[in-house]
Structure formats: structure tokens, C-alpha cells
């Protein structure tokens with residue numbers, strides 16, 4: 001089975017091919033995430049993603065397998081086509097979980113990850129018009145923090161969750177983060193337990209939206225822990241959003257969660273109305289879309 005945030009639909013056929021061939025959940029989530037990273041029309045993931053405030057595209061990604069709870073992640077990675085695969089390589093080849101910035105770029109080059117200029121001409125143009133004029137005269141970036149665009153208008157991330165024939169769960173998350181973010185800012189997406197978590201005793205979960213909130217609340221871990229305690233997929237998602245609501249926030253929280261329980265049930269929830277997620281399970285001809293419950 002596969003579950004993804006709605007923008008993951010373009011990748012699910014690739015994850016499906018892995019699972020139908022008897023492949024592992026971790027291979028499936030990586031395979032399903034790569035096409036989303038390549039999609040220039042997705043302005044929130046990989047190529048074509050929004051740059052940070054100084055015009056650099058800095059990408060975050062995570063993978064985690066639920067059987068061993070091994071994980072790998074990269075943050076603020078520049079110039080590589082598939083952050084999710086660099087995250088996978090961190091898991092496979094380093095005794096670390098999270099590598100960021102120049103160290104992540106050095107590692108990506110050492111393992112032969114494909115380089116790519118991730119800033120599209122369209123995004124470069126948008127940054128030139130909207131943000132570059134504000135930087136003239138050496139304005140300290142901290143004074144421009146308010147520019148970081150609300151993820152409701154200029155955010156997004158892809159979450160992909162899988163359960164394979166052996167009952168192994170996995171999650172992958174990939175994002176360009178908030179538009180015009182402060183350089184070096186990491187969101188929830190590369191943080192184990194915040195943007196994604198997998199544990200075969202419960203299942204897998206992923207978050208999108210205001211990552212700062214999911215970091216503070218440990219949201220993905222919370223969903224999986226609720227599943228492991230026997231709560232339904234819908235209840236687990238609802239409980240995590242109710243918990244987020246208790247955080248002190250300057251503006252109304254915007255967070256979305258999806259989960260895929262170890263028994264194959266799944267759900268999505270959002271602080272906002274009319275949000276969806278996509279899923280596929282063995283026997284289905286096509287990917288289907290389902291409504292997320294709204295937890296206002």
C-alpha cells in the first residue's frame with residue numbers, strides 16, 4: 001500500500017511498481033518521491049521549489065524504515081537532483097541520521113549523487129522581482145523574516161508512506177520548505193519524529209504545513225505512537241492536530257498529517273478544510289484521492 005500527500009500522485013505509480021515486484025517499503029517510498037522532486041510544476045519540492053531569502057534553493061528530505069527505525073536525512077542541501085536519495089545514502093552509508101549544508105553537499109558528491117541547478121528560471125525571476133529589491137543596501141536578513149511566505153500560499157512538501165507485502169513500513173519526505181526562508185532554516189521534513197516517522201508496531205506518518213509547529217510537537221512520532229496504542233488512523237491524526245492546537249502560535253496553525261497504519265488502514269487530517277491525500281493498494285487500477293478530516 002502507498003499513501004501520499006496529494007502532490008505525491010505523480011510518484012505513486014513508481015512506488016507501486018516497486019511493491020508489485022515484491023520490493024521493500026523503503027525502496028517504494030524513495031522511488032515514489034523522486035518524480036515529485038523532478039516535477040517543475042511542484043513549487044514546494046525539489047526542482048522548481050521556492051528559494052530562500054537570498055535566492056538559493058535549499059532542500060530538506062528524510063527517509064525512515066519502520067522495521068529497524070533506521071533513518072537518514074539531509075537539510076539545506078543545494079545543487080542535487082534527488083535529496084531523498086541523498087537521505088537514503090546517509091542512512092545506508094554513514095553512522096549518522098542528519099547531515100546538513102556544506103557537509104551534506106560534500107557527502108552527496110562523494111556518493112555520486114547527480115548534481116543539478118535546482119533554481120528554475122521562473123523561480124529566479126520571481127525572486128528577482130519580489131525579494132531581491134528588499135536586499136539592496138545590505139539590509140540584515142533578520143529584518144526580512146516577515147517575508148518568509150505563509151506556507152498556505154507558498155508551501156508544501158511531499159510525504160510518501162508505504163507498507164510492503166512483508167508488513168514493513170516506511171516514510172519519505174521531501175521539500176523546499178517555506179518560500180524565502182532564512183538561509184539554513186530546517187523545517188520539520190528532515191527531522192525524525194516531526195515531519196516523518198515509521199515504526200512497524202504502529203505504522204508510518206508524515207506532516208506538511210508549518211514545520212516549526214510539527215517540530216515543537218513531535219507530530220509524526222505522536223501519530224505513530226497513537227497507532228501503536230491501538231487508536232484508529234483517523235483518531236491518531238485527530239489527536240496530533242488537537243495537540244498542535246495547544247501550542248502558543250502567532251497565527252492560526254496550518255498543519256496537515258497523513259498516516260498508514262500497520263493494518264493497512266489510513267487517514268489524513270488538516271487544520272484547514274477541503275484538503276485531500278492519495279493512496280493506492282494492491283488490486284486497485286489507479287491511485288485514488290481521499291478527503292482529510294478537518295480538525296478546526
Ligand code: ASP
Pocket residue numbers: 151154155156157175176177178186187188189207208209210211212
Ligand atoms: N513543512 C514544510 C516546512 O516547514 C513546508 C510545507 O509543508 O508547507 O518546511
